[in-house]
Amino acid sequence: MSAPGPTVGVRAASRTTPTDGRYRWIALTNTTMAVFMSSLDGSIVLISLPAIFTGIKLDPLAPANIVYLLWMIMGYRLVQSVLVVAVGKFGDIFGRVRVYNLGFLVFTAASVLLSFDPMHGARAAMWLIGWRLLQAFGGSMLTANSGAILTDAFPRERRGFALGINQVAGLAGMFIGLTAGGVLAAWDWRSVFWVNVPVGIVGTLWAYFMLRDNGVRHPARIDWWGNATFAAGLSAVLIAITFGLQPYGTHAMGWTDPWVDGGLILGVFLLAAFVVIERRVVDPMFELRLFTIRAFAFGNATRFAGSLAQGGLQFVLVIWLQGIWLPLHGYSYASTPLWAGILMLPLTCGFLVAGPISGALSDRLGARAFATTGMLVFGLSFVGLILLPVDFVYWQFAALLALNGIGMGMYSAPNSAAIMSSVPARYRGVASGMRATFQNSGSSLSIGVFFSLMIAGLAGSLPQSLTAGLAAHGVPHDIAAQIGALPPVSSLFAAMLGVNPIQHLLSQFHALGALPTAAQEALTGHAFFPHLIAGPFHDGTVVVFTVSAVIAAVAAATSALRGTGAAPVEGTAPTTDIALSDTPPIPATSKEHA
Numbered sequence: 001m002s003a004p005g006p007t008v009g010v011r012a013a014s015r016t017t018p019t020d021g022r023y024r025w026i027a028l029t030n031t032t033m034a035v036f037m038s039s040l041d042g043s044i045v046l047i048s049l050p051a052i053f054t055g056i057k058l059d060p061l062a063p064a065n066i067v068y069l070l071w072m073i074m075g076y077r078l079v080q081s082v083l084v085v086a087v088g089k090f091g092d093i094f095g096r097v098r099v100y101n102l103g104f105l106v107f108t109a110a111s112v113l114l115s116f117d118p119m120h121g122a123r124a125a126m127w128l129i130g131w132r133l134l135q136a137f138g139g140s141m142l143t144a145n146s147g148a149i150l151t152d153a154f155p156r157e158r159r160g161f162a163l164g165i166n167q168v169a170g171l172a173g174m175f176i177g178l179t180a181g182g183v184l185a186a187w188d189w190r191s192v193f194w195v196n197v198p199v200g201i202v203g204t205l206w207a208y209f210m211l212r213d214n215g216v217r218h219p220a221r222i223d224w225w226g227n228a229t230f231a232a233g234l235s236a237v238l239i240a241i242t243f244g245l246q247p248y249g250t251h252a253m254g255w256t257d258p259w260v261d262g263g264l265i266l267g268v269f270l271l272a273a274f275v276v277i278e279r280r281v282v283d284p285m286f287e288l289r290l291f292t293i294r295a296f297a298f299g300n301a302t303r304f305a306g307s308l309a310q311g312g313l314q315f316v317l318v319i320w321l322q323g324i325w326l327p328l329h330g331y332s333y334a335s336t337p338l339w340a341g342i343l344m345l346p347l348t349c350g351f352l353v354a355g356p357i358s359g360a361l362s363d364r365l366g367a368r369a370f371a372t373t374g375m376l377v378f379g380l381s382f383v384g385l386i387l388l389p390v391d392f393v394y395w396q397f398a399a400l401l402a403l404n405g406i407g408m409g410m411y412s413a414p415n416s417a418a419i420m421s422s423v424p425a426r427y428r429g430v431a432s433g434m435r436a437t438f439q440n441s442g443s444s445l446s447i448g449v450f451f452s453l454m455i456a457g458l459a460g461s462l463p464q465s466l467t468a469g470l471a472a473h474g475v476p477h478d479i480a481a482q483i484g485a486l487p488p489v490s491s492l493f494a495a496m497l498g499v500n501p502i503q504h505l506l507s508q509f510h511a512l513g514a515l516p517t518a519a520q521e522a523l524t525g526h527a528f529f530p531h532l533i534a535g536p537f538h539d540g541t542v543v544v545f546t547v548s549a550v551i552a553a554v555a556a557a558t559s560a561l562r563g564t565g566a567a568p569v570e571g572t573a574p575t576t577d578i579a580l581s582d583t584p585p586i587p588a589t590s591k592e593h594a
Contacts (some may be wrong), residue, residue: 088433104142307442350405374410
């Protein structure tokens with residue numbers, strides 16, 4: 001069945017034209033606010049988790065509750081990774097603004113429901129996870145269609161600037177969420193979700209009354225088999241990765257769990273079937289032929305690589321600051337979430353400065369030089385982090401974070417503009433969704449890779465060090481051995497949640513009160529746990545940042561090969577020998593935005 005909509009190529013005469021000056025800024029402001037809000041919620045919960053779990057009266061470090069902690073972190077990203085292509089395609093079919101407006105409404109409604117969690121314990125955690133998934137669905141509709149709406153509204157010579165602002169807002173929201181979460185959670189954990197409500201209400205009404213579908217709708221059959229195999233396949237892979245981070249039996253992680261391995265195999269099989277389906281179906285969800293456009297293919301390849309290198313960075317930085325550096329410098333564990341967010345502001349500032357400037361300049365000078373240089377700068381920041389000692393001098397750490405943000409800002413805006421300008425107008429919705437899928441999937445995979453490397457590094461030495469250190473301070477050997485045998489992921493999460501893991505664990509075993517006062521002060525002070533994990537943690541960061549630097553170098557080389565030239569001009573008839581049924585073909589050798 002074909003979806004309803006105007007005839008292909010026909011625009012509604014009463015609607016504002018795409019290049020109308022006033023409408024451009026309305027579209028830019030509204031979509032930037034929406035993308036910022038959506039990405040903010042992807043990270044704001046990370047810093048707020050201690051307050052959230054305290055508020056719902058649930059111990060996040062209990063072995064049975066680690067699953068709730070992981071899904072609070074990963075669930076939002078998983079949904080966005082899976083759904084952005086589908087909702088982008090729906091925007092091409094039913095109208096990009098229509099789907100975008102619905103996304104604003106869904107996102108706002110979910111935020112209201114999240115802030116009124118009426119339960120406690122595990123049931124409260126399930127309430128939050130469920131509505132977070134719905135919130136991510138609304139966010140997917142916003143992010144998938146915002147780039148297409150801007151591409152429709154702005155002429156080519158201003159498109160890099162507009163998409164740059166939009167892309168910067170998206171990634172800046174992810175960084176600012178780390179600071180905002182700490183500030184809001186210090187007041188009330190529900191405020192983490194309240195903050196979206198007034199913005200969401202204003203944005204929903206504003207979008208409904210002011211945005212116009214300037215793009216062309218394209219009636220098409222919905223690719224049910226493609227949607228099903230893609231959603232199921234990518235979900236299986238990401239869910240398996242999530243459960244792979246949890247302990248299994250006597251193993252520190254779950255990569256030997258048959259269910260995890262089965263999920264990965266099933267996911268890969270379904271994604272392979274998805275590719276076969278998309279090559280045969282008349283109206284595919286995932287336009288594989290877009291990859292015949294060099295700028296689109298190379299731009300998305302570097303976007304995926306950049307997300308893979310960066311996605312887990314914020315988790316490593318949070319653990320580094322909250323678990324080691326801040327306690328060593330006299331900060332209480334309870335205050336570390338807020339200060340970690342503040343100390344990571346140079347990352348956000350670097351990104352906010354470089355993103356809009358590079359986006360505007362790339363409109364005149366081309367995308368390739370900015371994107372490639374930005375990725376090289378991004379990679380160099382990881383080399384600097386490798387050389388940094390665990391107990392660093394802050395200005396050096398801040399300079400490297402700023403360099404990381406500048407590099408990603410230089411890269412992101414021109415790369416997004418090059419991707420969106422390289423595709424024919426009728427595919428902008430699905431192209432925007434595909435771009436977001438590569439970004440979100442890379443981030444989700446990165447979290448799994450970064451955590452796995454860190455846990456593997458700690459698992460080799462932390463149990464023995466922890467057991468010996470506790471016993472040396474008078475903890476009975478059997479209790480020390482039990483604590484030392486606990487999965488290292490608990491210690492990592494404790495550091496990330498602003499909890500003193502030694503005090504927490506000794507209290508659980510009722511061993512703290514029996515120790516002499518001097519031993520209690522030493523074990524629960526600011527130095528024992530940071531010194532315990534500093535060595536293994538540094539070994540893990542060297543591996544993680546080396547992998548990120550190598551990935552960034554490969555991404556920079558790929559970006560340099562994106563080519564030069566101009567993107568296809570809207571309205572021109574593409575020529576190619578590839579054609580599927582009655583679907584207008586995509587140019588097989590289109591030249592891309594420089």
